[in-house]
Amino acid sequence: MGSLSEFTEAVDGEDPVVALAAVAALRRLLEELEAAHVIEARNRGSSWEVIAAALGVRRQTAHRKHAHRITEGGS
Template sequence: MASPTDAVATAAAADDPATGLRGVRALRELADRLEVLQVRAARDRGWSWQEVAEALGVSRQAVHKKHARSRKET
């Protein structure tokens, strides 16, 4: 998909903090989308919020606050 000139442009742009920081943000947003899918799957299989929180390495309150509401919406 990427041509050699694209690769050069990507490499040049990667040295730019604006691109690097925005890339980190894109990665975080992607991780968030994956987290939603995985948490939903775990809850569907009967995982408790405590178990989900431990697997994600965050507090039960944090995971509940982030995901309990979005489950009701969907």
């Protein structure tokens, strides 16, 4: 499962187990995208406050979730 149409078909399909698997796959994809963009934002100098505001969470929440991915001087 990779294309948007495949996800849509799976989520809208008859089989709820297939739909749940599609939802889980989307969740993993969203987590990966979020992490990549947080790393890029930090590499470009964005503060945890700015990142948290964009994500709609508190600074501490964003930092706790993503800080382990960030190393000094790079991603």
